[in-house]
C-alpha cells in the first residue's frame with residue numbers, strides 16, 4: 001500500500017496574483033511529489049508499508065528512522081499546507097476559533113504579529129504553525145521536516161517557510177510572503193474545522 005500523492009485542492013493558478021502558478025507547479029508537482037515518491041521507495045516491502053501516513057510519521061520518529069520520518073512528515077506537511085491556503089482566503093476567523101484567537105492574542109492583529117514574528121524568526125528551512133494545545137492556542141515554528149504532531153500538538157494552520165515556497169515570487173523577501181499569506185490566502189474555515197474537531201478528542 002503506497003502513500004497517495006494528492007491533487008491540489010484548487011487549480012495551480014488559483015492563488016494568483018499572490019502565489020504564481022509557476023511556484024505552485026514546482027512546489028506541488030516537484031517538491032511535494034518527490035517527498036511522496038522517496039517515501040514510497042523507502043517503505044516498499046517494510047512494515048511501514050502497512051501504515052497510514054500519520055502512523056508512519058509517529059513510528060519513524062519513535063524509531064529515529066530519519067530518512068523515512070523526513071519524507072513522511074514533508075508529505076503530510078505539504079498536504080496540510082495546501083488546505084491552509086484558499087483562493088477565497090484572508091479575512092477573519094469566526095465562531096469559537098475567533099474567540100480563542102482573541103483570548104490568546106488580544107485580537108486578530110495580535111495573532112498576525114505573533115505569527116509573522118515566528119515565521120521570520122525561523123532560521124533556515126521550516127514551518128510555522130498555529131496549534132491547539134491543552135491550554136488553548138499557540139504559535140510554534142519547526143525546523144526542516146518536523147511536524148508538531150510529534151509533540152502532541154494539534155495543528156490548525158501552517159505556512160511553509162522553506163525558500164522553495166516563495167523564492168520565485170518573492171526572492172529573499174520572506175516578510176512579504178508571510179504578509180501575503182496572512183492578508184490574502186489564510187484559510188480560516190480549514191483552521192476552524194481543525195479547531196472544532198479537536199474538541200471531540
Ligand code: MN3
Pocket residue numbers: 027031078160162164165
Ligand atoms: Mn515546501
